[in-house]
Amino acid sequence: MRGLLQENLAETANAYMAWWNLAGVDCAVGEEPVDWLRPVQAPARTQISVPGDSPAQTKPHSFETFLTWLAQDATQPERRWPGAMILPEGPIHAPLMVVTDMPDPADIGAGALLSDRAGKLFDAMVRAIGLKRADIHLASLFLSRPPGAMVEASDLTAAAARMRTHVMLAAPRRLLLLGDRTIRTLLPAADSGSRIFNHGGGTLPVFATFHPRLLLGQPAAKAECWRILQGLIEEMPE
Numbered sequence: 180m181r182g183l184l185q186e187n188l189a190e191t192a193n194a195y196m197a198w199w200n201l202a203g204v205d206c207a208v209g210e211e212p213v214d215w216l217r218p219v220q221a222p223a224r225t226q227i228s229v230p231g232d233s234p235a236q237t238k239p240h241s242f243e244t245f246l247t248w249l250a251q252d253a254t255q256p257e258r259r260w261p262g263a264m265i266l267p268e269g270p271i272h273a274p275l276m277v278v279t280d281m282p283d284p285a286d287i288g289a290g291a292l293l294s295d296r297a298g299k300l301f302d303a304m305v306r307a308i309g310l311k312r313a314d315i316h317l318a319s320l321f322l323s324r325p326p327g328a329m330v331e332a333s334d335l336t337a338a339a340a341r342m343r344t345h346v347m348l349a350a351p352r353r354l355l356l357l358g359d360r361t362i363r364t365l366l367p368a369a370d371s372g373s374r375i376f377n378h379g380g381g382t383l384p385v386f387a388t389f390h391p392r393l394l395l396g397q398p399a400a401k402a403e404c405w406r407i408l409q410g411l412i413e414e415m416p417e
Contacts, residue, residue, distance in 0.1 A: 242271050242348040249322065256334040257323045262287050267318035267345070274415065275310060276351035278342065279390060280360040281321040281328065292317055297391040301357075304391070304404070308412050316349050318342070320361055339364050347380035353414060354383055358390035386411045 239245035249255065249266060257264050265282050268291070285295035293301045302312055320338045321330065330338075342365060346354065354376050356362050365376070366387065376385035388407040389400050 238344055239348065245345065245348050255322070256330070256337060257321060260323050260325045262323045263290070264322035265290060265292055265319065266322060267316065267349075268292075269313070269316035271316065271349045271351075273316040273349070273351045274314060275308075275353045275355060275411075276316040276318065276346065276349055277305075277355045277357060278361055278365065279317075279319045279357045280364075281319050281330075282324050283392065284324065287324055292319055293391065296395055300391040300394060304408060307405075308408055308415060316351050318345060318349075320364060335364050343378040346376070346378040346383070351383065353411065354385040355411065356385065356387040358393070361390075362387045384414055386414075 239248045246266060250264070265286060269276075279292060282292055283295070283297060285297075286292050289295070291298075305312055305315060320342055321334075356365055366385070374384055374386070375382045386407055388404045389397075394401055394404060
């Protein structure tokens, strides 16, 4: 009986202390008087400044400074990936700018976009519209190839904003997008049927078709690709 009584007294004492803890009393004596009826105020948050942070990064204002920014800026998503970057090539104010999604494995080895078999097919597409590779401005959404060719949504958003600046500074006459990922990134669903590309500094005609790598595996798609290229030919200046 004595043991049961001691256990009951211990449980009662524990319950008593738990009740006071729930009431906010966690010590017997405090150094300062406390107004228990005053609502508890959350402590003010202190903003911590991280070295190197800036309110807004200054965008390049010329194509030359844009190329330097691409090659040297440490915040580019490609800095997290292995492999060398392939910078855009070709003249500014070109009659046509072509944008692909990212370098293929063969491109990394060659150090140039659209090389190997896909490059030969691409060169044939360019000749079909009366141009040579040297005439066009060629670029990719991403300058290198991430592991597994997988990119995060935040990287796609950053690449889209970067490419709009790129198009504005390169100032081509026409824009051709290659591949589904490029099209979805630069022409959101709301603009998927549009033939006008808005880069923030103006607009220009835009065309979209299959990537040469897909055409190599699905020759039946070449007919649709040729139809789109014919529309581009009609828009090209004499």
